[in-house]
Amino acid sequence: MIREFGRDPCVNLQYLANHYGHISKTPGPLGYYLLNNPDYIEYVLKVNYKNYIKTDLAYQGIRAVLGNNLLTNPDYDSWLLERKLLQPLFHHHHLSQYAAFIIEQTQLLCQRWHILAAQQQAINLMPEMFNLLFNILTKTIFCGNFTEYASDFLDFIDLGNSYIGKALFLYSWLPTPHTIRFKKAKKNTHQIIANLLEERRQQSNKQTNVDLISVLINAQQHTGSVLSNEYLIDEIKTFIVTGTETTGTALAWLWYCLATNPDANDSLQQELIKSLGGKIPNTMDLEKLTYTKMVFEETLRLYPPLWLISRRSLAEDHLGNYAVPAKKTIVISPYVIQRHPEYWQAPNHFNPLNFSEENKKNRIKYTYLPFGLGPRTCIGSVFATFEAQLIIPIIAQQFDFKLLADKPIELAPLITLRPKGGIWMKLKSRKL
Numbered sequence: 168m169i170r171e172f173g174r175d176p177c178v179n180l181q182y183l184a185n186h187y188g189h190i191s192k193t194p195g196p197l198g199y200y201l202l203n204n205p206d207y208i209e210y211v212l213k214v215n216y217k218n219y220i221k222t223d224l225a226y227q228g229i230r231a232v233l234g235n236n237l238l239t240n241p242d243y244d245s246w247l248l249e250r251k252l253l254q255p256l257f258h259h260h261h262l263s264q265y266a267a268f269i270i271e272q273t274q275l276l277c278q279r280w281h282i283l284a285a286q287q288q289a290i291n292l293m294p295e296m297f298n299l300l301f302n303i304l305t306k307t308i309f310c311g312n313f314t315e316y317a318s319d320f321l322d323f324i325d326l327g328n329s330y331i332g333k334a335l336f337l338y339s340w341l342p343t344p345h346t347i348r349f350k351k352a353k354k355n356t357h358q359i360i361a362n363l364l365e366e367r368r369q370q371s372n373k374q375t376n377v378d379l380i381s382v383l384i385n386a387q388q389h390t391g392s393v394l395s396n397e398y399l400i401d402e403i404k405t406f407i408v409t410g411t412e413t414t415g416t417a418l419a420w421l422w423y424c425l426a427t428n429p430d431a432n433d434s435l436q437q438e439l440i441k442s443l444g445g446k447i448p449n450t451m452d453l454e455k456l457t458y459t460k461m462v463f464e465e466t467l468r469l470y471p472p473l474w475l476i477s478r479r480s481l482a483e484d485h486l487g488n489y490a491v492p493a494k495k496t497i498v499i500s501p502y503v504i505q506r507h508p509e510y511w512q513a514p515n516h517f518n519p520l521n522f523s524e525e526n527k528k529n530r531i532k533y534t535y536l537p538f539g540l541g542p543r544t545c546i547g548s549v550f551a552t553f554e555a556q557l558i559i560p561i562i563a564q565q566f567d568f569k570l571l572a573d574k575p576i577e578l579a580p581l582i583t584l585r586p587k588g589g590i591w592m593k594l595k596s597r598k599l
């Protein structure tokens with residue numbers, strides 16, 4: 168079962184959900200409980216979350232790559248302090264300040280793409296979107312310019328994603344060429360961040376903008392040795408990885424969904440013509456761009472970047488009539504529940520209207536959770552949605568995409584739900 172789970176995990180989880188109902192348990196010493204009932208999901212992630220913590224095998228793997236930080240911290244009290252420290256960076260008033268950088272970076276990408284379109288060159292949307300998101304993140308949440316290190320971090324993310332798979336199957340200690348490359352990339356990004364931190368400390372009296380690095384340095388200075396340098400480096404690395412990989416993967420899938428669903432693409436174009444008429448959107452335009460937001464939400468339904476959320480039970484508990492022993496792995500899959508025929512009509516079909524006000528009102532709660540649920544919900548969800556709402560209209564007004572593959576792209580579910588082999592497209596510049 169474990170091997171099968173590893174080979175085609177999304178299909179296997181869907182099989183379990185469809186054949187064994189709202190809760191299923193796989194056999195064997197590493198057996199896990201899969202939840203497909205929104206009440207159980209709410210209970211584990213939101214109601215009794217203190218009993219379900221991030222010490223399961225998957226989080227051990229993520230910790231091996233990213234260290235201890237806001238995402239991986241299993242201890243509630245210290246996690247809460249971290250969350251309160253960092254949450255203000257994602258408040259609404261910061262977002263409007265970030266808009267100019269998001270627009271600038273997306274326009275730079277479009278300028279480069281117009282040249283590639285004229286040369287009829289194909290592009291792989293995965294690295295393209297990662298680079299864009301990396302450049303935006305480093306200029307907003309990090310207020311700095313370390314664009315030159317994009318490829319170092321993207322290498323680290325790529326290698327880290329598959330290293331976690333090895334960590335899960337307990338053979339990460341083998342000195343394979345991949346493991347050696349991963350460890351080198353980890354050391355390299357560690358050093359880049361350490362240098363950046365040192366530079367920032369030296370300039371701290373000149374720095375006027377508040378960003379993640381200044382908040383962390385400030386907190387370190389006020390708590391003395393409580394926050395170690397290692398902790399700061401791991402926290403920064405985690406934000407680079409989560410802020411780049413998740414939104415980047417989602418946007419790559421989004422262009423795939425639009426290229427393969429011409430009706431939805433037409434509806435998007437109609438909204439953009441009506442609301443923007445070719446101009447670059449600003450923050451005031453966003454509330455008019457309702458279909459644009461629905462396209463993003465629907466992409467996250469079909470291709471949730473974090474397709475698996477896992478926890479480990481501390482004490483024995485009950486989910487409905489089912490007993491859950493202590494020290495068991497609980498698995499909740501946004502991918503499975505968001506495509507479950509019991510909760511969604513035509514669940515595998517791309518239909519942004521699933522997110523119309525009317526349909527949202529009628530939806531069963533907790534059957535859509537691309538950003539998680541409860542206190543450990545994504546800290547970057549509003550930021551990611553804001554980025555997408557600006558990036559989508561800028562790109563969609565300037566380009567048509569033609570998918571190179573002649574069959575549906577397969578899934579490569581690692582920690583994030585990646586497309587196997589990337590998403591290769593031909594670009595065509597649109598006449599505005």
Ligand code: HEM
Binds near residue numbers: 405410
């Ligand atoms: C489409 C984009 C994104 C998706 C789908 C996504 C998804 C998620 C999910 C499902 C979780 C909860 C994990 C769990 O409960 O085990 C999470 C947590 C987290 N995300 Fe995101 N995320 C996205 C964007 C971002 C961005 C842009 C950032 C940062 C700039 C970010 C930073 C984090 C962090 C730090 C946590 C841990 C929060 C905590 O435990 O307090 N994410 N994300």
